[in-house]
Amino acid sequence: MSEQTKVTGIILSVYPVGENDRRLTILTKERGKLQVFARGSRRPKHPLFGVTQPLIYCEFMVTDTRNYTYLNSAECKDYFHFLKDNLEDIYYSSYFAEVAEYFTMEGQDERNILNLLFVTFLAMKKKLIPLSLIRRIYELKILQFAGFGLQCFQCVHCGNDEKLIRISFEDGGMLCSTCAAKGQGREVDPSVLYVLQFVSSVPLNQLYSFALKETIEKEFEWIVNRYFTIHVEHKFKSAEMLAIL
Ligand SMILES: [Zn+2]
Structure with missing residues (x-):
């Protein structure tokens, strides 16, 4: 036996x-x-x-x-009964699980992603911030744990940590005003940059602790979606369900 x-x-x-x-x-x-x-x-x-x-x-x-x-x-x-309360919660939690399954491996220490799932479910229970925002914070954080974190404290080209004004999705990080002079990347509002930096550096138990003005939230969500789509060449089945919500 x-x-x-x-x-x-x-x-x-x-x-x-x-x-x-x-x-x-x-x-x-x-x-x-x-x-x-x-x-x-x-x-x-x-x-x-x-x-x-x-x-x-x-x-x-x-x-x-x-x-x-x-x-x-x-x-x-x-x-986690609260995850099964309504269709929206079911679709979102299924998506978070599918993404976690994609990014984790057998025999590795995946406690960061396990803990991320826990705090994400807790945020869904508390309902203090919208599910669409929870999704983008989750995506940004899981990319970081999987080794594809967005470089948002220094210029991805020259290492300068000041005047970070644009983002290069392909290069995976921010560009300073000198490096961005050639017009590469997309402009990033300072408040959105702050949110990107906050999500990248805050302890997990404070990850879902902020609310945003609607314009900032939409811009943050757009940027993370673009970054995630470029760096994750995988179609998640449950993402299709989210798209029709
Ligand atoms: Zn630079």
């Missing part, structure tokens, strides 16, 4: 396998992204039925074999 180990994490996605089984992708504290097979869990009376659903936070007991990891039992710590 192989040994059991405990992992803790959020179920990002669930796929049916065969007649009765499910394959889960879990973002764990201990082992990064982890694929786990839950045998029998599609049978409604099976003990794993209720704890093998997307977007719940559990402690899992798993067993590794040569090729696969199997789920033995799970204890749910948080069902």
Whole structure:
């Protein structure tokens, strides 16, 4: 009998396998992204039925074999019921999970992205800032954790940290007034630059702690969307659902 180990994490996605089984992708504290097979869990009376659903936070007991990891039992710590309140919340939380799945790897330390998901869900619960803004903050932050952070404190060409007035999406950062003289990039309002810098540097527990004037918010969202689209050549299925909201 192989040994059991405990992992803790959020179920990002669930796929049916065969007649009765499910394959889960879990973002764990201990082992990064982890694929786990839950045998029998599609049978409604099976003990794993209720704890093998997307977007719940559990402690899992798993067993590794040569090729696969199997789920033995799970204890749910948080069902995040508020994420399933309405269609908008369902679509947004599915999108955040899909993006997290895309950016994380097996066997790596992915606690930053796990914690980012937690604070993002918490922000969705509090409803202090709009979901569209939460989305762009999340995208900017996850790019940073994945190693594609926007360079917003220095000029991406010369390293100058003053007079950062334009952004070059292709080069991944701000341009100073000298380097921007050739007209490259897009102009960035100082308030928007401040928001970009704030999101890039603030501790996670303060990430969703600000509100913005509508014009600044729209500009920030536009810039992050453009940056994300250029640097992530992947079509997220759940993003299509967000587009029709
Ligand atoms: Zn420069």
